[in-house]
Amino acid sequence: VTEPEFVDLLRALPLAQGAGGLADDAATLHIGGETLVLTHDSIAEGVHYRAGTDPADIAWKLVAVNLSDLAAKGAVPIGVLIGATLIDGGERFVAGLREVLEAYSVPLFGGDTIALPKGAPAVFGCTAIGRASHWPVPVRSGARPGDGLWLCGELGAAMLGYEGSAGHLHAYLRPRPLLAEGIALAPHVHAMMDVSDGLLLDAARMAAASGCTIDIAAEAVPVSGSDRDRAMRWGDDYALLLAAPDGFEPPVPASRIGRVLPQGAEPLLVDGAAPTGPLGYQHG
């Protein structure tokens, strides 16, 4: 089965009330008057990072991509659990883990380690747990016709770093989860998600989940470098994409990059026309 088919099968399982039909990047759990936000993402050698990557950068990215999912929910991180493969350079992995945990004041709850056969690609998992700062927790399905579409953060730097620009390497290796920004934005948005697979792909997902069409004004998208079209299909910058009602004044720097329309024939338009080619990083 392909990844979409697999996820469809998972959707038919007994789901937690806060699982949101597995349509979102994180789940919620109400307990004792609080709301927790739960998310789990794995990264694998040769898939999400290149063989030979400094293990400290692997650890940073592993935690950062999970914290980015909390950021999109306006959640305050409480802690993480880590599933780690034993690798050469394990001490560098722990050093990077320390850096990212200290940078965002997130403690470690626990986890486990596995020793894979020699030569097997390493796989790392992370579960991040946060406390919702605002109720309702933003979802990707809440965009409404008439909303403005906004982006907090820039696109393209990670792509440039991946492709060899020394000045942008850090952006690729060490993404910054926009936690403070997500907390500030959460009370004001109708929908929010992080851009992890490409702006066009993730915007199309927001549109589909919301039953709307999203029209992006390409020139308004904040991009590093000159290749705007490719930068809009690249995900590793972990910007926040949000839909907010007319009159929204962003409490943190953000760019208005488009608008939400009633559902049309296409979920996504760029400057009024359906984009062609791959919209972003497609799994499976």
Next chain:
Amino acid sequence: VTEPEFVDLLRALPLAQGAGGLADDAATLHIGGETLVLTHDSIAEGVHYRAGTDPADIAWKLVAVNLSDLAAKGAVPIGVLIGATLIDGGERFVAGLREVLEAYSVPLFGGDTIALPKGAPAVFGCTAIGRASHWPVPVRSGARPGDGLWLCGELGAAMLGYEGSAGHLHAYLRPRPLLAEGIALAPHVHAMMDVSDGLLLDAARMAAASGCTIDIAAEAVPVSGSDRDRAMRWGDDYALLLAAPDGFEPPVPASRIGRVLPQGAEPLLVDGAAPTGPLGYQHG
């Protein structure tokens, strides 16, 4: 670095208050007047299960070993997050996931899927979240001299199944987390853990964590089959090991298999003498 060295490095990171110094199989999180229990365990092809295993059995085992960690804490499962590799037979994986989730009334919160390069060993992670049924939550470090040592469940069936006994194959492939038993026992014990790496190894760990010596009476250990010595070094039965004060009357079937002594030269004795050879499944 070896697994013990890696875990020692992790212990020096910023740890959550409920992480228990990473000395236990699960962490606790107090929130809104409740106590959550959090645990994460991964399993990998060729390490924790054999290549060619029915993916339904992989899914069962993945969830069951995590629920067993909740059982040892007397926790009531709230839900799980799953990190899954896309494999041939993904629909069988989901079928087994349904079976284990339904068997223990545990819903799915979410998770993620990764597509590994062809031929790479599959890796699956699970984070299980439970609600503590009793405070304090049992730890492995609470055994005290004078306590009786008890085992809830039997040993050896998984070993026989692994080694080809058709009548015991189910015990190996589909371990039963002793959730109800753990909840019943939690209010009465000084220490509790599940036997996942071998009774002798896990008892030695309980002794070391508790600053005691544990003396096991081999003849009292409930074992399937005739190879008592090897069964005591085999972990896949997921029995519960507990230390309870003198006069303890188990609320569920359990066998008194030894006693807790003041710390001596050896953490573990079997019939009064230090056992030789590997005590169980040593990681890393």
